[in-house]
Amino acid sequence: MALATFKGGIHPPDKKELSKAKAISPAKPPKRVVIPLAQHIGAPCTLSVSIGQEVKMGEIIGTPEGFVSAPVHASVSGKVIAIGDFPLPTGRMAPSVVIENDGKEEWTSLKDSPGYMKLSPDELKGKVKDAGIVGMGGAAFPAHVKLSPPKEKPVDVVVLNGAECEPYLTADYRLMLERPSDVVEGLRVLMKIVNVSKGVIGIESNKPDAIEAMQRAVAGDSSLKVCALEVKYPQGAEKMLIKAAVNRDVPARGLPMDVGVVVQNIGTALAVYEAARYGKPLIERVVTVTGEGIREPRNLLVKIGSLVSDLIGECGGFSSEAAKVISGGPMMGFALYSLDVPVTKGTSGILVLPEEGVVHAEDFGPCIRCGRCIDICPMGLMPSMLSVLSERGMYEEAKGYNLFDCFECGSCTYVCPSKRPIVQLVRLAKSMTKP
Amino acid sequence: METASKEHQLIVSVSPHVKSEETTSRIMWSVTASLLPAAVMGAYFFGPRAVITLALCIITAALSEYAYQRALNRKVSVSDGSAILTGLLLGMNLPASVPFYIPIIGSFVAVVITKQLFGGLGYNVFNPALIGRAFLLISFPKLMTIWTKPEAAFLKMDAVTTATPLGILKEEGVAKLMEVFGDKINLYTQLFVGHRAGSIGETSAIALLVGAAFLLYRGYISWHIPVSFLGTSAVIAWIFGGKGALFAGDPIVHLISGGMLLGAFFMATDYVTCPSVKKGQLLFGAGCGFLTMLIRLKGGYPEGVMFAILIMNCFAPLIDRGFRTKVFGARKEARK
Structure with a gap:
């Protein structure tokens, strides 16, 4: 039977064999967690705890503002030891609550x-x-x-x-x-x-x-x-x-x-x-910690706010090949500049990749119009055209090529033989103009 | 701790973090490799002069790209194989009998004027090898139309001149062509193997098809341009190619003579100068086929592949514009 699918798309090596046989196991209780108040698309939460306050697992620490928002809960029991701006995996700073784990794993009352x-x-x-x-x-x-x-x-x-x-x-x-x-x-x-x-x-x-x-x-x-x-x-x-x-x-x-x-x-x-x-709030999730650069790839059940550095330590640390750490998958994830960033509700994986495969900025070439990106774009766009227009600052023209329909899956950049940073050029164009 | 010591060395870059293994230079070198069977057949039939001509083309192409880029303080990109491919293609499009300054001039025009002056790889409007050849044909019309008999004598420097099958067809008609080659089967066989007068790399249909099959199999070219190019040519040859009556032409002779196969599989499919949208490529190929046959049947030259592709090169950007892809989910928007 023909399998259901869509038009376009790519076939990168799936590399799932590294971690697919590893049953989900709870991560070691973190010593402390850094819980951002903006983990979702939409309005950030208002802080509802103060420094020194004792909180229980599942207690609300951030109340949503407006409809497109979601409350944030304490993922461990313990004491709030700091409140301030901390980096998210994306590199942006967000107001966050730091809780020191008392190790008691006391839940607030759940219904x-x-x-x-x-x-x-x-x-x-x-x-x-x-x-x-x-x-x-x-x-x-x-x-x-x-x-x-x-x-x-x-x-x-x-x-x-x-x-x-x-x-x-x-x-x-x-x-x-x-x-x-x-x-x-x-x-x-x-x-x-x-x-x-x-x-x-x-x-x-x-x-x-x-x-x-x-x-x-x-x-x-x-x-x-x-x-x-x-x-x-x-x-x-x-x-x-x-x-x-x-x-x-x-x-x-x-x-x-x-x-x-x-x-x-x-x-x-x-x-x-x-x-x-x-009545259990979202305070933990499964995170795949994997990649050629990690010693023991695993699927961990992780408390939201756990630091990436702790997870890497728990998976045997870096192998000698480790060069790049990514929050999320290899196609759409974010490269981390610091390992002291928290796992958020949207963190599906922590990926440690070797250096091979990294294309440095000076190594990409001109578009040779081979059309590979056009053939595989799942959205039916012309990424080659978008990248060239963006490169020349012709952002308004790029809109005529459906710039804002791109959801930045990265397939075009994956197939590009000239290794052009097409998605990044699309992001640039999007940021320089309005839909 | 190892984790901490690693931290300051982390590489940070934008997604996606994995890339395919395909590179521009791998594509260029693969296309170059796919031309080798036909080049070798050319060397076999036309002897050492052919080998020297090919070598001069390739060396001049590489050197002039290197010199130009060094002179302008640009990154030297000879190793991406694109200039070498241009040189080889130009050489395969020349008669073996040309004096040795011809390939040198042609290669220079192809690489420096047609490609580099337009901005280098990716920016040229016209197929560089074909502009090189067109320049030579217009500047040295006599030298560029002296064809030698294929001798299969590897060490023979001098050769007997003769006309190409298309030349005979144009000037003296199909009857003469039959007289030269004996019977139809022999004509087809000789054309298929490449035992006929012509440019160094265009004569052996079988060798070109082997190379083309490799490119199609590896996905370096798609079927769209060759099929529409050859299909359109065949139909026109069949309808209008006969003497006196319609539907009396011989499409096979037209397809496997002249530069038809070399052009359809290796020149019209040049990424930079053809449309990048597949539907547009069908129109592009059809245009190439139509213009080729128009020149062959009605024009002043016996062969029209080169001018046909160059003319269609002009239209490639326009075709891409006209055949813009439809965005996923566009239908509903159109109804609004």
Whole structure:
């Protein structure tokens, strides 16, 4: 059977073998955590603790401002020892709360709801919101916002993103293997919130055991379906996933809800289940610590706010090859200039790469118009043209080539034989002009 | 601690952090390699003069690129293989009998005037090797149209001159062509192997097809331009190529003679000077085919591949503009 997919895309080596066999294990309790108050797209939170205050696990330390925002909770119990601006993995500074772990792992009181499926959609959505759940695939968009489509955009299907198309990362894969029924319960909660009777789980076919595990978990429920997807980057990009899983075209500059779809990530679905069932806020997540530059690649269950340096230490430290540390995947992640940055709700992986493969600024050449980027652009853009226009400062002209439809997946830059920093030139053009 | 000692050495760069192994120079060297079978056949049929001509082209191309870039204090890019490929292509487009200053002048024009003066690799409007050849043909029309008989005698310096199959077809008609080659089967066989008068690297259809198959297999070229180029030429040759009646032409002779295969697979497909959008490439190839046949059947020259490709080169940017790709999800926007 032909696997579902989209037009374009690339096939980078998936490198998942480094960590795919490693079962998820809890990371050592961190001595201290640095929890940013802006971990999501949208308004940052207002501080709701003060220095010296004792907090328990799951206690709110940042209250959301406005609708597009999500609360932030303490991920350990202990004392607030500092409040100030600390760097995020992206390099930006954000107001953060530093908590010293007292090691007691004392939880604040959580509201257990064994009968959670009997709750109303709004009550369940409230639980998702209160748990501070955001998209855990990387974008960190507040989940409850996606679950609140306006009336004129009826939604009829929830798609779970199990593509995990970024090379190296295996966090979602391990969750699908180890906790399939909890993930499926999360999907059911999501479906109840948006009142739909159809759920699709899209998984790339390089994870046959995950497909099998999820198929077992949905067996007997005719409203749920597992969809095997072709292994191709960026299969997990929202629009590409929707095209492959339910064959709908999200309009350019549009949202999934324009075609009646809500997409959530596997990790997000699990967090939704735990929030609905146990009232558990999002204070930990699975992070794949991997790459050729790390001694023992692992999939760790990590408290939000744990420092990257601690995780690297826990995975045996750097091998001699280590040259570059990335938060996220190799295609869209951020290179870190300091290892003292925290894991946030959107951190899917910590990647340590060797020096080979790094293209230095002076090494790229002119565009030879080979057209490879045009052939593979999943958005149907002409990246070569965008890069040349941006290079010459012709930003307005670049808009005529659909500059703002680029979601910066990096496929063009991956295939470019001249090693041009196409995505970076696109980012430059975007920042120099308005949509 | 190891972690701490590493920190000040971290490399920070923008995403994506992994890149494919494909490089511009690997592409250029691969295309160069794909031309070798045809070049070797040319050397076999046209002897040491052919080898010297090819060598002079390549050496001049490399040297003039090096000298130009050094003179302007630019990064020397000879090792990317693009100048060497241009030199080889030009050499393969020359008759073996030309005096030795011809390849030197041609290579200089190709690399310095056509490529470097326009901004270097990626910025030239025209195919450099073809401009080099066009310059030579216009400046030295006599020397550039003396064709020697393929002798398969490797050490023979002097040669017997003759006309190319297309020249015979143009001047004396298909009957004469049959007379020269005996029968149709023999004609096809000789053309296919390359045992005929012509430019050094254009004669052996089989060797060119081997190289082309390699490029297609590796994805260095796509089928769009060669198929539309050859397809259009074949149809026009079939309809209008016959004497007296329509639909009486012989498309096969047209496809495997002259520079048709060399042009369709190796010159029209030059990334820099052809459209980059696949649909546009179909139009580009069709235009090349149409103009080639127009010149062959109605023009003053027996062969039209070179001028056809050069003329279509002018249109490549315009074609790219007209065949802009559609953004994913564009349909709905169009309805608005």
